[in-house]
Amino acid sequence: MWEKDFWQQVPGLVVSEVVDLLFPARCLLCEQALDQPFHVPLYCVSCREQITPPLEGTCYRCGIRLPFRVDGEHGVPLVNRSQTRQGCPDCRRKKWAFDRTVAVASYEGRWREHVYRLKRPHHSADAFQAGKLLGERLIECEWWSEYHALVPLPVHWRRRWTRGFNQAEKIAEGIATVIPMPIITGAIVANKYARKQGTLVASARLANVQNSMKLGPRAAELRQQQVILVDDVLTTGSTANVAARLCRQAGARRVAVAVVARAGRF
Ligand SMILES: [Zn+2]
Ligand SMILES: [Zn+2]
Helix, strand or coil: CHHHHHHHHCCHHHHHHHHHHHCCCECCCCCCECCCCCCCCCCCHHHHHHHCCCHHHECCCCCCECCEEEECCEEEECCCHHHHCCCCCCCHHHCCCCCEEEEEEECCHHHHHHHHHCCCCCCHHHHHHHHHHHHHHHHHCCCHHHCCEEEECCCCHHHHHHHCCCHHHHHHHHHHHHCCCCECCCCEEECCCCCCHHHCCHHHHHHHHHCCEEECCCHHHHCCCEEEEEEEEECCCHHHHHHHHHHHHCCCCEEEEEEEEECCEC
């Protein structure tokens, strides 16, 4: 079956470029036709401006939207990003194993619907596009160039099998088109089929998350590295924290988190 082998060898990026050329690009949020080259994320300028908060208005450590005092037409941040290097008042007590977080946008409105969609079967191209946007957001952060590799959070094989892909890997592939950085998959792997968090009480949830991952066959590659964990949504931060702790166990010097959406508000 040479055809099958051939298509398996064509990198995902090339396939998506061909698709972009064949079908005129439309904004993935408002469907307005886009007049932009294929390497630019498929979101129009007006949608991007609407969804993306200024980086200054987010916590350096956990990525949450910082509180604003509404002052005339403009919001004035009550806490500055520069004051949150050790964490905002909300996350300072949580002892994160990661040092910093960046998110494209808050997990709300149209962006929430889009991010929810990108882990459904056949939506890997959306995850890839959201990853490109995240790559551009990382470039806004002064620290991205100090990091060496992207580490996508794992999903259990059963979930991967029903979905057809790991959305965190697709997001990482999107980031890597913007900032050339190796992707280490298999450094952290899913441990068992974690139960749906929603069905568990709080204490069981934490144990469920803590047991959901372990170091994998490529963990040695994290040694002495500064790595960026990649996932779709950061909600309580406990999943990213478990993954970050594993990276530190494997010898990573520093761990950052990059997500396409940050749930919750201060
Ligand atoms: Zn749009
Ligand atoms: Zn914070």
